[in-house]
Amino acid sequence: MISLTQTSFLNGACISRAHARRLSDSRTRRPSSVKMAAVNSSSSSDHHRAGQDKKSAFMADSAAMRENAAAAAAAASSSTPVVVEEKESTMAGGARDVYGEDAATEDQFVTPWTLSVASGYTLLRDPNHNKGLAFTEKERDAHYLRGLLPPTVVSQELQVKKMMHSFRKYQVPLQRYMALMELQEGNSKLFYKLLIDNVEELLPVVYTPTVGEACQKYGSIFRRPQGLFISLREKGKILEVLRNWPEKNIQVIVVTDGERILGLGDLGCQGMGIPVGKLSLYTALGGVRPSACLPVTIDVGTNNDELLKDEFYIGLRQRRATGQEYSELLHEFMTAVKQIYGEKVLVQFEDFANHNAFDLLAKYSPTHLVFNDDIQGTASVVLAGLISALKLVGGSLADHKFLFLGAGEAGTGIAELIALEISKQTKTPVEEARKNIWLVDSKGLIVSSRKESLQHFKKPWAHEHEPVRNLIDAVKAIKPTVLIGSSGAGRTFTKEVVETMASLNKRPVILALSNPTSQSECTAEQAYTWSQGRAIFASGSPFPAVEFEGKTFTPGQANNAYIFPGFGLGLIMSGAIRVHDDMLLAASEALASQVTEENYKKGLIYPPFTNIRKISARIAAAVAAKAYELGMATRLPQPQDLVKYAESCMYSPSYRNYR
Numbered sequence: 001m002i003s004l005t006q007t008s009f010l011n012g013a014c015i016s017r018a019h020a021r022r023l024s025d026s027r028t029r030r031p032s033s034v035k036m037a038a039v040n041s042s043s044s045s046d047h048h049r050a051g052q053d054k055k056s057a058f059m060a061d062s063a064a065m066r067e068n069a070a071a072a073a074a075a076a077s078s079s080t081p082v083v084v085e086e087k088e089s090t091m092a093g094g095a096r097d098v099y100g101e102d103a104a105t106e107d108q109f110v111t112p113w114t115l116s117v118a119s120g121y122t123l124l125r126d127p128n129h130n131k132g133l134a135f136t137e138k139e140r141d142a143h144y145l146r147g148l149l150p151p152t153v154v155s156q157e158l159q160v161k162k163m164m165h166s167f168r169k170y171q172v173p174l175q176r177y178m179a180l181m182e183l184q185e186g187n188s189k190l191f192y193k194l195l196i197d198n199v200e201e202l203l204p205v206v207y208t209p210t211v212g213e214a215c216q217k218y219g220s221i222f223r224r225p226q227g228l229f230i231s232l233r234e235k236g237k238i239l240e241v242l243r244n245w246p247e248k249n250i251q252v253i254v255v256t257d258g259e260r261i262l263g264l265g266d267l268g269c270q271g272m273g274i275p276v277g278k279l280s281l282y283t284a285l286g287g288v289r290p291s292a293c294l295p296v297t298i299d300v301g302t303n304n305d306e307l308l309k310d311e312f313y314i315g316l317r318q319r320r321a322t323g324q325e326y327s328e329l330l331h332e333f334m335t336a337v338k339q340i341y342g343e344k345v346l347v348q349f350e351d352f353a354n355h356n357a358f359d360l361l362a363k364y365s366p367t368h369l370v371f372n373d374d375i376q377g378t379a380s381v382v383l384a385g386l387i388s389a390l391k392l393v394g395g396s397l398a399d400h401k402f403l404f405l406g407a408g409e410a411g412t413g414i415a416e417l418i419a420l421e422i423s424k425q426t427k428t429p430v431e432e433a434r435k436n437i438w439l440v441d442s443k444g445l446i447v448s449s450r451k452e453s454l455q456h457f458k459k460p461w462a463h464e465h466e467p468v469r470n471l472i473d474a475v476k477a478i479k480p481t482v483l484i485g486s487s488g489a490g491r492t493f494t495k496e497v498v499e500t501m502a503s504l505n506k507r508p509v510i511l512a513l514s515n516p517t518s519q520s521e522c523t524a525e526q527a528y529t530w531s532q533g534r535a536i537f538a539s540g541s542p543f544p545a546v547e548f549e550g551k552t553f554t555p556g557q558a559n560n561a562y563i564f565p566g567f568g569l570g571l572i573m574s575g576a577i578r579v580h581d582d583m584l585l586a587a588s589e590a591l592a593s594q595v596t597e598e599n600y601k602k603g604l605i606y607p608p609f610t611n612i613r614k615i616s617a618r619i620a621a622a623v624a625a626k627a628y629e630l631g632m633a634t635r636l637p638q639p640q641d642l643v644k645y646a647e648s649c650m651y652s653p654s655y656r657n658y659r
């Protein structure tokens with residue numbers, strides 16, 4: 001059988017280069033309805049970095065950034081025409097896949113490809129094409145599969161049913177995680193179908209909280225590498241390392257350095273579980289095709305002594321590199337990424353420690369398409385929850401008083417986005433809007449008398465007030481209507497804290513955002529019981545429904561998983577080249593608008609995850625619309641119906657027919 005396959009997947013004799021080129025050309029022939037746009041990938045705007053203010057850097061902005069990015073976008077849409085989108089429906093009769101798939105594959109137009117003669121045996125071991133028992137009789141004949149499979153032929157639906165049946169037999173969450181990872185490595189389409197069809201049940205396994213435990217034990221459960229590992233040893237060679245990755249058409253990279261994995265601290269190289277998990281959600285929840293997703297872990301060592309002593313640890317056995325050594329490696333990575341994948345690749349920073357997260361975002365926002373999920377994604381999802389909570393508590397955002405426990409990435413990120421939204425709604429300066437927002441860190445309430453010793457990202461929150469040393473005293477002094485936990489420290493919303501919130505408010509809004517479950521500031525049960533069922537509660541990690549005095553309370557999950565998949569899709573489908581604060585606000589509003597009356601009746605401030613693909617399409621459309629409005633989109637012309645367009649761009653995990 002002749003197959004087009006990637007260089008790293010050679011199995012059998014290669015055919016001649018000329019023949020390969022002919023086949024490859026016909027494979028990548030453009031269907032007539034493919035849309036064109038003018039894109040000059042070389043247009044860089046590094047020089048636009050100048051003038052970035054560190055204070056506003058978490059959401060690098062605004063007027064200057066917008067102008068710069070719009071100029072870059074204009075420059076980017078001026079020369080060499082390239083294919084910018086392929087829709088499945090436009091592909092019929094167009095280019096054919098490796099195995100003669102009769103619908104377009106998600107990896108269409110990926111280059112470079114090498115032709116090889118693959119055996120059926122190889123096909124069964126290729127996760128992107130394997131269908132297991134679902135190979136039809138004809139396919140078994142055509143692709144050298146006879147005898148390699150038992151006689152039965154089953155549908156993908158039956159495979160899903162069977163997988164769920166055996167999955168449910170595992171009682172231990174980590175075993176469930178391993179079973180799903182094995183499936184992802186063996187049959188990618190089945191994995192995504194399973195995840196999409198059973199999202200509520202499987203999310204806590206491939207993602208928070210189980211992924212946290214998986215990272216802690218990554219070394220001992222390690223079977224096959226996932227993602228790309230870039231360590232200090234690869235310094236000077238990062239471009240080569242990126243070229244080793246088999247997929248070439250990368251659209252989203254999730255990168256971590258493992259220093260602050262969820263609320264679990266420094267897990268070094270074992271943080272890889274996080275980019276892998278986040279990108280699974282990019283595909284399952286946001287419809288970004290798996291081959292366009294690249295998980296990366298930058299290994300600069302770890303300060304986790306237990307891991308350094310652990311014989312199964314998979315990373316560099318040294319303490320973390322810092323300062324120039326660290327920033328040089330990161331800079332080489334960011335430069336290489338843009339060089340190899342172009343201006344429109346989205347780099348999502350994930351679970352970096354505060355001291356690097358803010359600086360990296362500030363440094364690269366003006367020149368790259370970057371997004372920090374912990375600062376911006378979490379901010380956007382929480383703002384959405386607050387917008388919808390207003391339906392239950394009344395008033396506008398400006399009427400409320402917010403108190404945070406935790407003044408790191410999530411805390412200050414959320415605080416700033418709330419302030420931006422208030423400022424937009426009330427047409428007051430953002431400094432004014434910040435006045436109703438208070439933050440507590442490990443040293444107590446952030447007040448102006450502490451200003452000198454504060455890290456730069458905390459300074460905007462240092463208001464005039466006498467010193468307050470702990471959370472409970474801050475609750476009593478500030479009298480917030482909304483309490484938000486983002487400190488990574490578990491069980492810090494004590495009975496007294498929740499009871500005080502309930503004594504101050506008819507319906508206290510309490511968000512316990514820290515992950516995983518062990519780090520949650522309080523449980524759903526505690527929030528509902530201690531507030532006599534009056535709390536409007538949501539948490540970063542999932543909690544089951546709670547019965548209290550004969551009533552059932554279903555907590556919402558205020559997790560950035562609602563935002564980043566749709567947000568990323570919106571950036572990709574519009575060809576956005578920068579992230580702008582207004583896109584985050586647009587995403588929040590789009591998510592809040594998806595909460596139904598029925599959800600509100602149950603006290604929910606987020607819609608259920610069951611409909612997440614529809615929700616993601618709406619978020620994507622809102623983000624793309626904003627990109628077009630701001631002049632930051634390069635995919636032209638703008639599609640008329642962005643929601644429909646987002647839906648049409650989404651990856652489908654259904655098997656293709658191989659002719």
Ligand SMILES: O=C([O-])CC(=O)C(=O)O
Nearest residue numbers: 208262373374515559560
């Ligand atoms: O991964 C999650 O569940 C949310 C998140 O970004 C974090 O806690 O760092």
Ligand SMILES: [Mg+2]
Nearest residue numbers: 350351373374
């Ligand atoms: Mg995170």
